[in-house]
Amino acid sequence: MDDNNNELNLEELTISNVEDNEEKLNELMKSEVDLNDINLDDINLESENIELESNNIIENNNKLTLGLTEEQINEFYKYLAGDISRPIFAEKFFADGEARIRESNQLAAMMGLSFVPKLLAVQESLINNLTSQDTLRYLSTDEKISYLQTFAAMSTKFNEIAMKYTQIQKDFAGVPLIYRQLLDQLLIVPQEKLYRLKIIPKLIDLSDDIWDRIVEIAKLDK
Numbered sequence: 001m002d003d004n005n006n007e008l009n010l011e012e013l014t015i016s017n018v019e020d021n022e023e024k025l026n027e028l029m030k031s032e033v034d035l036n037d038i039n040l041d042d043i044n045l046e047s048e049n050i051e052l053e054s055n056n057i058i059e060n061n062n063k064l065t066l067g068l069t070e071e072q073i074n075e076f077y078k079y080l081a082g083d084i085s086r087p088i089f090a091e092k093f094f095a096d097g098e099a100r101i102r103e104s105n106q107l108a109a110m111m112g113l114s115f116v117p118k119l120l121a122v123q124e125s126l127i128n129n130l131t132s133q134d135t136l137r138y139l140s141t142d143e144k145i146s147y148l149q150t151f152a153a154m155s156t157k158f159n160e161i162a163m164k165y166t167q168i169q170k171d172f173a174g175v176p177l178i179y180r181q182l183l184d185q186l187l188i189v190p191q192e193k194l195y196r197l198k199i200i201p202k203l204i205d206l207s208d209d210i211w212d213r214i215v216e217i218a219k220l221d222k
Contacts, residue, residue, distance in 0.1 A: 066093075072087065072089050075087040075089075076090060127151070130147060131151075
């Protein structure tokens with residue numbers, strides 16, 4: 001009798017476990033459906049805090065200005081409109097302004113060129129990653145075409161840069177050697193003696209007799 005009871009209890013236990021498992025399975029399936037209905041836009045995900053590399057210049061960029069006041073800026077706008085004469089404060093900006101603008105552009109160009117090696121290394125790494133088999137394997141046809149168009153544009157840009165550089169080299173090489181030598185000498189003139197270069201055009205217009213006399217007094221070789 002006990003054996004029969006044990007068998008019955010075992011059978012009831014097994015049936016009970018099956019029913020419990022079915023209920024758990026139904027609950028799991030319901031939970032999966034609910035998860036699919038969740039709108040990810042409604043979930044507030046914590047954004048990663050990306051800290052950019054900083055320095056003293058970036059942190060104090062408000063100090064790196066021309067130092068013009070609001071009144072001075074308004075005066076300059078009135079000057080541009082022809083309402084008043086040139087403000088006194090603006091004189092220092094116009095004094096040899098062309099040279100300072102040229103030197104500023106040269107400085108910006110040199111600073112930009114200093115990043116070329118790093119940019120080329122990053123570019124090479126990105127291209128290698130995007131064109132690897134592991135990446136291309138999971139891209140759609142439209143995405144591959146988009147990649148191809150991007151790389152073609154980059155290749156065209158490189159060719160344009162190379163052509164411009166070649167043209168500049170040709171233009172520079174087309175300048176007679178004597179002028180290039182003079183330009184090289186002028187570029188190494190110390191800052192404190194640049195004002196002397198302004199008299200050169202006047203010296204060129206002198207007569208041969210006066211020029212020969214200057215050369216003789218200064219003991220200069222022709």
